Amino acid sequence: MDQTIVEDIIKKVMAQVGSTGTPESSVAGDAIPVELSGRHVHLCEEDIKELFGAPLTHVKELSQPGQYLCKERVRLIGPSGVIDNVAVLGPARPKSQVELSLTDARILGIKAPVRQSGDVAGTPGIVLTSGSGLAGLEEGVIVAARHIHMSPADAARFGVSDNQKVDVHMDGSRPAVFKDVIVRVNKDFRLAMHIDFDEANSCGLGKNARGKIVGVTQEA
Amino acid sequence: MDQTIVEDIIKKVMAQVGSTGTPESSVAGDAIPVELSGRHVHLCEEDIKELFGAPLTHVKELSQPGQYLCKERVRLIGPSGVIDNVAVLGPARPKSQVELSLTDARILGIKAPVRQSGDVAGTPGIVLTSGSGLAGLEEGVIVAARHIHMSPADAARFGVSDNQKVDVHMDGSRPAVFKDVIVRVNKDFRLAMHIDFDEANSCGLGKNARGKIVGVTQEA
Numbered sequence: 286m287d288q289t290i291v292e293d294i295i296k297k298v299m300a301q302v303g304s305t306g307t308p309e310s311s312v313a314g315d316a317i318p319v320e321l322s323g324r325h326v327h328l329c330e331e332d333i334k335e336l337f338g339a340p341l342t343h344v345k346e347l348s349q350p351g352q353y354l355c356k357e358r359v360r361l362i363g364p365s366g367v368i369d370n371v372a373v374l375g376p377a378r379p380k381s382q383v384e385l386s387l388t389d390a391r392i393l394g395i396k397a398p399v400r401q402s403g404d405v406a407g408t409p410g411i412v413l414t415s416g417s418g419l420a421g422l423e424e425g426v427i428v429a430a431r432h433i434h435m436s437p438a439d440a441a442r443f444g445v446s447d448n449q450k451v452d453v454h455m456d457g458s459r460p461a462v463f464k465d466v467i468v469r470v471n472k473d474f475r476l477a478m479h480i481d482f483d484e485a486n487s488c489g490l491g492k493n494a495r496g497k498i499v500g501v502t503q504e505a
Numbered sequence: 506m507d508q509t510i511v512e513d514i515i516k517k518v519m520a521q522v523g524s525t526g527t528p529e530s531s532v533a534g535d536a537i538p539v540e541l542s543g544r545h546v547h548l549c550e551e552d553i554k555e556l557f558g559a560p561l562t563h564v565k566e567l568s569q570p571g572q573y574l575c576k577e578r579v580r581l582i583g584p585s586g587v588i589d590n591v592a593v594l595g596p597a598r599p600k601s602q603v604e605l606s607l608t609d610a611r612i613l614g615i616k617a618p619v620r621q622s623g624d625v626a627g628t629p630g631i632v633l634t635s636g637s638g639l640a641g642l643e644e645g646v647i648v649a650a651r652h653i654h655m656s657p658a659d660a661a662r663f664g665v666s667d668n669q670k671v672d673v674h675m676d677g678s679r680p681a682v683f684k685d686v687i688v689r690v691n692k693d694f695r696l697a698m699h700i701d702f703d704e705a706n707s708c709g710l711g712k713n714a715r716g717k718i719v720g721v722t723q724e725a
Contacts, residue, residue, distance in 0.1 A: 486607035
């Protein structure tokens with residue numbers, strides 16, 4: 286995950302609205318800040334113990350309140366490949382989950398489905414190692430469905446609702462409209478669209494990229 | 506380049522129209538077969554000599570008449586990475602050209618611009634090796650702009666013209682509309698949309714993927 290980009294976006298947003306950290310409607314106009322999610326894992330307490338034998342170490346806050354990057358890293362091991370130095374995000378979750386791009390999934394040889402975070406029933410498994418420990422997941426490997434985090438105030442402003450799927454115009458060097466972008470509304474969310482690197486590359490997105498809702502793909 | 510997919514598409518198209526190899530309007534309805542272009546190089550005579558010391562060896566025809574995959578392979582060497590076993594396409598061209606995805610460009614550490622094939626003025630260079638020879642390109646590294654090859658009959662049928670940019674709906678597991686897709690009309694072209702793996706992954710395209718023109722981004 287390119288934290289520089291994420292932090293840069295947050296700084297600019299905060300400067301723009303003069304926020305002190307409590308998001309309401311956090312970006313003016315109809316532009317939605319786009320954040321690129323690199324491959325990462327969320328771990329349950331049991332897998333944290335297996336892999337590291339100690340609690341996760343907080344390094345820095347992420348854009349969504351309460352989520353943080355950890356010092357710990359893992360190796361992903363699949364049938365046809367290995368990916369090293371993969372970010373671990375905290376806090377611990379009830380179930381471990383590995384979020385990949387389709388490019389990553391191809392390298393590992395894992396047929397990962399596009400799913401919403403947390404919806405891991407029936408997904409493929411994977412092996413994780415840490416240098417000192419190993420954890421085998423029976424399921425939990427997904428390609429995270431693209432989505433927009435927003436507060437109720439932002440949802441009202443855009444005229445959208447939780448779990449609605451919308452069309453978003455991405456203004457990169459080769460523009461595209463992504464369909465089926467899931468709206469996720471929560472009072473603790475800051476306005477941010479999350480996509481993976483395949484999606485960013487497909488439309489040639491640069492830094493400080495923006496999206497714009499241009500239609501509704503499917504009602505909630 | 507996944508030749509299996511390409512061949513599969515060609516077979517199905519040919520079966521559908523009962524063609525004997527002379528394309529006119531080669532697919533019924535408004536569906537456009539999508540072919541995934543993997544990373545590959547086109548070489549000028551001088552670079553072929555430097556790298557292999559002999560003419561290219563024909564292995565198999567590609568979907569566009571006259572274009573073929575060669576037995577020869579090259580290594581791409583950039584400032585921050587190396588990619589091995591890269592396909593060489595024949596015949597020789599006036600200028601060498603390396604076509605990458607943005608994911609590949611990131612691995613190599615090369616800032617490749619999105620360009621039409623052949624439009625390489627001012628693009629970054631690269632080093633190619635073959636095991637027995639080496640060629641240094643001063644320019645020629647591009648990310649190929651997505652495009653649709655079609656015959657004049659297909660262009661008339663779709664109501665589009667050469668060099669027009671169109672919007673194409675891609676019906677993958679996470680659908681999208683690609684803007685700025687360049688229409689290329691030539692009597693020798695078979696109907697096929699060419700995209701790279703970043704683009705295919707961004708919309709979760711499977712085998713036998715199809716696109717549909719849904720609008721005009723920009724007139725020719």
